Amino acid sequence: MSERIESLLAQMTLEEKAGQLNFPVGDLFVTGPAMITAESAEFDDRIRNGTITGLFNIHGAKYTARLQRIAVEESRLKIPLLIGADVIHGFQTMFPIPLAEAASWDIEAIEESARIAARESTAVGINFNFAPMVDIARDARWGRSAEGAGEDPFYGSLVGAARIRGFQGDDLSKPYTVAACVKHIAAYGAAEGGREYNTVDMSERRLREVYLPPYKAAIDAGAATVMTSFNEFDGVPVTASKFLLQDILREEWGFNGMVVSDWASVPEMVIHGSANDTCDAAKQAIEGGTDMDMMGEAFIEHIPQLVQDGKVSMETVDHAVRNVLRLKEKLGLFDDPFRYSDEKREKTELRSRKHLSAAHDMARKSIVLLKNQNQILPLAKEGKSIALIGQLAENSAEMNGCWAYFAKPYHPISFLTGIKEKAPALTINYAEGYHLYNETTRYFDEAIEVAQNSDILVVAVGEGAVMNGEAASRAEIGLPGNQLSLLKELKRLRKPIIALVSCGRGIAIPWLAENADAILVNWALGSEAGRAVADVLFGDYNPSGKLPVTFPRSVGQAPIYYGSRTTGRPYDGDYSEPKSERIYTSKYRDEKNSPLFPFGFGLSYSTFRYSNLQISQEQITAEDRLRVFVDVENAGEVAGEEVVQFYIRDMVGSVTRPVKELKGFKKVKLQSREKQTIEFSLGANDLSFYRRDMTWGYEEGEFEVMIGGSSESVLTTKFNLIS
Numbered sequence: 001m002s003e004r005i006e007s008l009l010a011q012m013t014l015e016e017k018a019g020q021l022n023f024p025v026g027d028l029f030v031t032g033p034a035m036i037t038a039e040s041a042e043f044d045d046r047i048r049n050g051t052i053t054g055l056f057n058i059h060g061a062k063y064t065a066r067l068q069r070i071a072v073e074e075s076r077l078k079i080p081l082l083i084g085a086d087v088i089h090g091f092q093t094m095f096p097i098p099l100a101e102a103a104s105w106d107i108e109a110i111e112e113s114a115r116i117a118a119r120e121s122t123a124v125g126i127n128f129n130f131a132p133m134v135d136i137a138r139d140a141r142w143g144r145s146a147e148g149a150g151e152d153p154f155y156g157s158l159v160g161a162a163r164i165r166g167f168q169g170d171d172l173s174k175p176y177t178v179a180a181c182v183k184h185i186a187a188y189g190a191a192e193g194g195r196e197y198n199t200v201d202m203s204e205r206r207l208r209e210v211y212l213p214p215y216k217a218a219i220d221a222g223a224a225t226v227m228t229s230f231n232e233f234d235g236v237p238v239t240a241s242k243f244l245l246q247d248i249l250r251e252e253w254g255f256n257g258m259v260v261s262d263w264a265s266v267p268e269m270v271i272h273g274s275a276n277d278t279c280d281a282a283k284q285a286i287e288g289g290t291d292m293d294m295m296g297e298a299f300i301e302h303i304p305q306l307v308q309d310g311k312v313s314m315e316t317v318d319h320a321v322r323n324v325l326r327l328k329e330k331l332g333l334f335d336d337p338f339r340y341s342d343e344k345r346e347k348t349e350l351r352s353r354k355h356l357s358a359a360h361d362m363a364r365k366s367i368v369l370l371k372n373q374n375q376i377l378p379l380a381k382e383g384k385s386i387a388l389i390g391q392l393a394e395n396s397a398e399m400n401g402c403w404a405y406f407a408k409p410y411h412p413i414s415f416l417t418g419i420k421e422k423a424p425a426l427t428i429n430y431a432e433g434y435h436l437y438n439e440t441t442r443y444f445d446e447a448i449e450v451a452q453n454s455d456i457l458v459v460a461v462g463e464g465a466v467m468n469g470e471a472a473s474r475a476e477i478g479l480p481g482n483q484l485s486l487l488k489e490l491k492r493l494r495k496p497i498i499a500l501v502s503c504g505r506g507i508a509i510p511w512l513a514e515n516a517d518a519i520l521v522n523w524a525l526g527s528e529a530g531r532a533v534a535d536v537l538f539g540d541y542n543p544s545g546k547l548p549v550t551f552p553r554s555v556g557q558a559p560i561y562y563g564s565r566t567t568g569r570p571y572d573g574d575y576s577e578p579k580s581e582r583i584y585t586s587k588y589r590d591e592k593n594s595p596l597f598p599f600g601f602g603l604s605y606s607t608f609r610y611s612n613l614q615i616s617q618e619q620i621t622a623e624d625r626l627r628v629f630v631d632v633e634n635a636g637e638v639a640g641e642e643v644v645q646f647y648i649r650d651m652v653g654s655v656t657r658p659v660k661e662l663k664g665f666k667k668v669k670l671q672s673r674e675k676q677t678i679e680f681s682l683g684a685n686d687l688s689f690y691r692r693d694m695t696w697g698y699e700e701g702e703f704e705v706m707i708g709g710s711s712e713s714v715l716t717t718k719f720n721l722i723s
Helices: 004-012 012-019 042-049 063-076 098-102 107-125 143-147 151-166 204-211 213-220 242-252 269-271 276-287 298-308 316-328 344-348 355-367 414-423 443-451 483-491 511-514 526-537
Strands: 054-056 082-085 181-187 225-228 258-260 368-372 384-387 428-431 456-462 495-501 519-520 608-616 628-636 642-651 663-668 675-683 701-708 714-721
Touching: 004 316, 012 298, 012 316, 012 355, 054 414, 063 344, 082 316, 098 107, 098 143, 098 151, 098 355, 107 151, 107 344, 107 355, 151 181, 151 204, 151 519, 151 663, 181 213, 181 242, 181 628, 204 443, 225 663, 242 258, 242 276, 258 316, 269 276, 276 298, 276 519, 276 628, 298 316, 344 428, 368 511, 384 443, 414 428, 414 526, 428 443, 443 483, 456 483, 483 495, 483 511, 483 675, 608 701, 608 714, 628 663, 628 701, 642 675
Parallel strands: 054 082, 181 225, 225 258, 384 428, 384 456, 456 495, 495 519
Antiparallel strands: 368 519, 608 628, 628 675, 642 663, 642 701, 701 714
């Protein structure tokens, strides 16, 4: 217990306690369905009166310092403010969207990205960041797939922990670190139909095996705060879920930080149909384990009366207030409320050369080469002319991606600019080709004419920034609008087509997979997008990205992910039987079961060969560690990096087990013709799972080991776990 915090609690009125639990949006911009329409003067009064704990979606060293001065000089208890924001993948130096960063498989670079975001945001007064999002996303229809690390709980746990370390460092009181908020607990990424805010319903086994591990990893890494999700779980809106917020988060995991609701999720419990009114919602939320009410105004309006009426205990309220005040104390705000409002840093930190260089490096690492027929890439920097086609090729703002509220639309380097910088001797003919947000064909003729007068067609297609992120679920996950129609027209010219695909999910692009000569998935790469893409196109950077999500053939396959379970009637055919033939196995009658591009897939300008998979022993006990070795050779002509992936399968269990589980990976750089022996190891804990009785542990039996360059291209061997 902090003496300072206990002293404050003893002095606080009920209204002031409720004020510390009330977190409204500021007056600069909104990221939700409603906002306070007050002028800044009203915020001033609310700060003086102690009825708000802080503000979010505001920034600026001078502005936030003015508000902090009111709090610590003009309010009765002089409690400093929390200043929050969604700094999801950068403040003004925009890094690739989180899903793109995950494609780098570079944990150190991901941590550095978060560290730079913290440096920039803390310079402008922000001390509380609503990131990282660690929701597992296996349904590509869900728009917020773009904000996480993809479909795998093992990898998602590593990425989530790295981002916590990057944001928070080793001491939250340092002025360059920001309190992270791991979100959205829990299972938000499993919304039915992939539709934002929708119901989540699953077994506790699936919750614990797939969706909870990244949250646990983030908590273990020291996450200061947690945000509740909008969905319900087991029939209860998560904002009031004692099972998730108390039984698991606090009792089982030992979390002692602060829990904040998502935007207005407390009063939305009335709409869910689980609360009679906002007063009832406030009672359920605070007793369920939510400490802070974001943009709901339910706690400030109803907590005092609920306590006075004996419906909520003072102990419950004090527990929540302690969690909020403890966060402010850890941030060092009581000692120096202005440490995060540094006008000098604001001038030097934002978009510094060092930060942009890191964003450039991260962007290059995030690009995934999906196809390179006849090694058409890399391109020569002189000679043949290029037709660069597509609205996404010239539009800088779209490069920022979703959740880029602090970035300027003109900051990013477009593909057109990046290519011209990289290859000034080349003739580059640009045409818009299509419009992202309507289906007009009026740009087609110009695009075809430009293509006719060029040797190679580089076509930038995919999703715009607002097609990903919150409230951006899509029922069709192919190329939007009439992009495919334009591509088919261009194909008739019989010229090489290189597709640059912008997306924030596993997008369905079967036509491109069959007809394009090369495909680069560039997601939304941020500030240095154009330069990063040009580096890869012209061979100054050898692509090393691997997919952190499965790319489906069609939306009908969603959800699709590599770690599925088999069935009693698995389909093992080659899809060649007539569609009219009725075969009683688990398959589609009109589509393959297999993905278009599997999890972990990504090509290189090098060719990597795997051989000589060996294990240290064919049987291990619970006290042993199995050592696994594989030789990886760069058989290509240029140096390159390969993500060597290590999977296992438990062949028989008391409950069915996934056909593959990622248990490790190593990103290695190999020179041309260089060969390395890569080693992994595992023990009984790596083989453990929630058994039939829901206890955690291992079971004896046979296991398969798989190592390769993707989840589908692996060498295999087997071993046994014995007593």
